[in-house]
Amino acid sequence: MKDQAVIAQKSPFYRELKKGRAYFWCTCGRSQKQPFCDGSHKGTTFEPQKFVAEEDGQEVLFCGCKLTKTGPFCDGSHNNIEGAYKLDDPTSAVNQSIPVSPKQGAFTGLDGGCYVFSPDLAELQTSGTVSFCSVIDKELGALYQSQFYLRLKLGLSPAMVFGAHDAVVFVASGAGSATIGGQIFDLTLGTSLLVLAGETLQIDALADDSVVFVSICSSSASITFSDDTAGHATASNEPSAIGRCVQVDEDLKQSMGERYFQMLVVKPEGGVPAAQFIGEIPTSKAVPHRHLYEEALIVLSGSGYMWTDTKKAAVSGGDVIFLPRKQIHSLECSGPESLYVVGVIMPGDNPTINYY
Numbered sequence: 001m002k003d004q005a006v007i008a009q010k011s012p013f014y015r016e017l018k019k020g021r022a023y024f025w026c027t028c029g030r031s032q033k034q035p036f037c038d039g040s041h042k043g044t045t046f047e048p049q050k051f052v053a054e055e056d057g058q059e060v061l062f063c064g065c066k067l068t069k070t071g072p073f074c075d076g077s078h079n080n081i082e083g084a085y086k087l088d089d090p091t092s093a094v095n096q097s098i099p100v101s102p103k104q105g106a107f108t109g110l111d112g113g114c115y116v117f118s119p120d121l122a123e124l125q126t127s128g129t130v131s132f133c134s135v136i137d138k139e140l141g142a143l144y145q146s147q148f149y150l151r152l153k154l155g156l157s158p159a160m161v162f163g164a165h166d167a168v169v170f171v172a173s174g175a176g177s178a179t180i181g182g183q184i185f186d187l188t189l190g191t192s193l194l195v196l197a198g199e200t201l202q203i204d205a206l207a208d209d210s211v212v213f214v215s216i217c218s219s220s221a222s223i224t225f226s227d228d229t230a231g232h233a234t235a236s237n238e239p240s241a242i243g244r245c246v247q248v249d250e251d252l253k254q255s256m257g258e259r260y261f262q263m264l265v266v267k268p269e270g271g272v273p274a275a276q277f278i279g280e281i282p283t284s285k286a287v288p289h290r291h292l293y294e295e296a297l298i299v300l301s302g303s304g305y306m307w308t309d310t311k312k313a314a315v316s317g318g319d320v321i322f323l324p325r326k327q328i329h330s331l332e333c334s335g336p337e338s339l340y341v342v343g344v345i346m347p348g349d350n351p352t353i354n355y356y
């Protein structure tokens with residue numbers, strides 16, 4: 001009979017590794033040298049798991065709870081252990097001493113390159129029926145992704161190409177249809193649509209002021225608008241993700257502590273280097289934590305605060321939060337209604353992996 005693993009810690013261990021060195025991850029949870037083996041598994045059915053670092057400075061999160069299915073690394077399983085998903089008190093003396101950063105136009109800067117962007121207050125450029133602005137890019141500190149806010153007038157947009165990069169379109173308001181290389185996709189509130197590198201996208205908006213966000217897998221991406229609507233599709237590279245065009249579906253919700261999320265785009269092997277999810281945060285403030293991925297969060301509805309080390313900014317529907325890798329933060333839902341967000345993480349495929 002298999003022995004029971006011991007929970008060494010209800011969160012992962014962050015480590016920076018040395019290229020070529022072998023690390024022996026403790027699988028039994030009994031080692032006193034976590035996350036590594038100290039021989040304590042002797043007499044049990046467990047064996048340590050070897051991992052050889054692929055590069056110098058490789059950053060990893062070794063599983064501490066020993067429940068991961070992707071050992072030796074954390075897969076987020078720890079979040080659903082009772083008492084593991086810790087909450088913070090936004091009214092504590094320490095938190096009360098953190099001031100709300102004032103909005104200066106569309107941009108509110110927080111610590112470590114984190115910021116909140118309010119497209120409603122931004123200056124927009126126009127091409128045909130599309131008014132747009134950049135929300136996330138290299139200039140604003142992103143390393144892996146760009147994001148554009150597009151407001152569409154009723155009718156057919158110009159053709160749009162996002163260069164040599166895959167992109168994910170999310171419909172934040174309005175409805176219509178999208179054409180990619182002759183293929184037509186229905187767009188409704190909450191639709192997520194993959195546009196592969198080199199493909200031409202054209203949107204027929206059925207409602208004035210429809211809003212879509214385009215996340216592109218490069219920090220220096222741009223949108224090229226043209227009248228060439230012949231359409232180009234990379235049909236041979238059909239994505240093997242959940243689907244090219246995905247809708248929000250209550251039945252696909254997964255829990256993460258007291259929060260819920262649904263994956264919209266999953267990074268396929270060798271494919272789109274991003275993952276997109278929709279999440280629900282009930283009235284609460286998570287304990288400040290970090291991620292190894294860069295994250296863009298579109299606030300769909302609800303209200304709250306984005307907290308970093310020494311600052312916080314108010315957020316509500318329509319705002320976008322940019323979060324650099326490893327920046328300590330917490331997103332609080334302060335209103336009576338849940339906060340709904342759509343997140344894009346790069347590089348990565350699992351939005352439940354966090355560390356302290």
Ligand code: FES
Pocket residue numbers: 009010011012013062063064065066067068073074075076077078079
């Ligand atoms: S610490 Fe075990 S899955 Fe995260």
